Amino acid sequence: MLKLTNTLTGTQEAFTPSDGEHVRMYTCGPTVYDYAHIGNFRTYVFEDVLRRHLLSKGWKLTHVMNITDIDDKIIRRSVELGVDIHTYTAPFTKAFFEDSTTLKIQRPDIITPATDYIPEMVELVEKLLAAGYAYREGDSIYFRISRFPNYGRLSRLDKRELKIGARIDADEYEKEEPRDFVLWKAPKDDQEPRWDAPFGTGRPGWHLECSAMAMKNLGATLDIHCGAVDNIFPHHDNEIAQSEAVTGKPFVRFWVHGEFLLVEGEKMSKSKGNFYTLRDLIERGHDPLAIRLELMRVPYRKQLNFTMEGLRGSQSSLDRVKDFLFRLKSATLEAGSDPGIASGTASARNQFEAALDDDLNTAQGLGAMFELIREANIALSENRLREDNRREIFDFFQTIEQRLAIVPPLESVVQGDQEIDALVARRNEARRNRDFAMSDQIRKELVDRGILIEDTKEGTRWRRK
RNA sequence: GGCGCCGUACCCAAGCGGUAAGGGAGAGGUCUGCAAAACCUUUAUGCAUCGGUUCGAAUCCGAUCGGCGCCUCCA
Incomplete structure (x- = not known):
């Protein structure tokens, strides 16, 4: 029986799909403004192991992963380069799936780029507006947290006190309350990409996409929603609020969060110089399989150094x-x-x-x-x-x-090669004649070609490094 | 300050009340012409510290110390 730690309750619970046979799972995917780093991949490898394990249970699985292809960073960089956002993100999206393949991460069943789901997001905002869960301020639309009494259940917000002097308001828009979050952002300038909507031209806020795409593909209640711990607040709390305000049903049964990867004991950051993409490690000659193993050596709930x-x-x-x-x-x-x-x-x-x-x-x-x-x-x-x-x-x-x-x-390691076989035979001939100088020279030649020799009682065997 | 995770040998790590899995590194040995691989031995009467509960605790409770993360875009 599979047990998973559910962030919602903070305890391990036995998992089965709600209908007994079909698992509906959503995992937070990458924001494609750059190459993914190994911290990202720690999470994706954990989700891949979960995916494979669920499949082994004989359940049907629909696994949805989003691609965030519109956000502030993407807009800023694409504007700098003078290209549209799709031109900017396409190579990074491609690179992400290449890297995933390198790490033997299976492809989710449904990939949802945010920009393909604008109509669904617009619909969600309309419903929230109609029900009074959202309001307009300036030309943007915000979620009204005061209308949603259970807000912050996932991160146990009710138990928290705000750090004195902590920055509460991350953006410069006007809101009824500082903690309200944006659903739909009015363009700040001419360069920003925008979509038309009944409530005004603009672009979706980040949290909106996951709710829209998850519910569109998986229904009102998901069995599992994964991500890393840093998404618990505010991202996932916001998703819960948006989704449940519209459907009145529990959004997710099991929230499963992967802990962080640290590098040399510290959080990875470019300024600390301890920041690695998968590509960095491959370039340094590391074996992708060893990287994958390293990423799963520590169970997902524990920080991995x-x-x-x-x-x-x-x-x-x-x-x-x-x-x-x-x-x-x-x-x-x-x-x-x-x-x-x-x-x-x-x-x-x-x-x-x-x-x-x-x-x-x-x-x-x-x-x-x-x-x-x-x-x-x-x-x-x-x-x-x-x-x-x-x-x-x-x-x-x-x-x-x-x-x-x-x-x-093993296939690539032990495949027959007449030339190698011939060299091995010559070496054994030399060994029989006790001509060890010759024997060692041939072995060196083989080693230079990436071939390892092992002499056993049953004869000599060789393999590629 | 609040919320959360964690502290087991040189390093990583399992362990969820019954007497310390496993991997890596090091040292010695067996085998081998030499290597390589493999195997054996070796490295925790002790699991951050101090108390408590218990017949029994790394495992439960309390306190203390220390590390990390989140509370702000973030996997």
Whole structure:
């Protein structure tokens, strides 16, 4: 049974889709004004693991993710460059999906760019105006928080006191109350993009898009809505207010928020010089799979301190998995099954499932995998492992791959290559003649070509790095 | 100041009342012509500190110290 921590209640709750079979999930996507950074991807990787786990339960899943392709930053930069916003955002949207693919993040079922949903947003604002939840001030439209008594439930706003001297009002528009938030912004100048609406020309405020696009595609009540913790307030509280004011129904059953990624113990920021995009890391030669593993090593509810040392550690862990799978694949085994290994494999599988069910405890799931690797390695050295055991272990790793997508591919590693085979044969010839100088020289040649050699009792095997 | 998360070995980390998973790094060893890989041993009578509850606590309660985040666009 899957348990998830629900921000709404602050506790772990058993999750099932409201109708028992179809999960309706919305995840906050990127604002495409620049390349996404690894902090962003920590969240997307967690959501990907959730997505994969939900699918494994046999539920039907409709997963919607937005692309915020209109906001202040986008407008400012596109104006600076003298291009329209779509011309500006298109390459970053494309880059985002390329990066996601690099990290083996599955594509959501429905992608909703904000600018494709203007009519839905306009409709929402009209309803809010009609019901008295929204008002016009100047040429902009605001949400009237005083009309929505439950406001701030998600962030437990009622328990908070405002910091003395804290800036309450983030923008310069007039409002009835400082805490009211903007639904529809009147253009400030000629350059700003705008859309016509019955209540005036303008553009949508940020919070509006998620409500409109989520409800349009998933209905009034979502099963799951994800994002990172920084979205809890005000973004998600505002979404709740807008949506529930219109529908009168609970907007979301499970709010699931990913904690922040820190870099070297501090929040990532460009000024601190600890800011990495995925592309930065790839350029430095890091393996995307190691990055993915590093991003899920710590369960989503806990802050993850990203360090280069940690990333190297993940790479080493990954190499261990790769070495093991390679060893298992190339071993010569007898038919049959060793009962000890069989039960070890079954128990690793159970532990893995239980770990993911337990609020996506990836650290524990990974632990179960490594325990099995050690057990199987010992069995391999003691010649106890049998053909059926191997099949079951490979089956398990297939499951791990479906769920976590961190299993290194073997195909590219062990594929036949006549030229390499010939070099290996020549080296073994030299070894037989005890011409170790020659043997080592050939090995060096192979290493230079990215080939690792392992001499075992069953002969020499090689693989690509 | 308020709200929230957290403090487990050199580093990362699981642990959810029954006696400290796992990964990385280091050291020593087995195997090997040498490597590589693998395996073995080794690194927490102790889980920030101090009290309390309990037959029993890293796990529950209280206090203290420390770190991080949010309260403002932000994954």
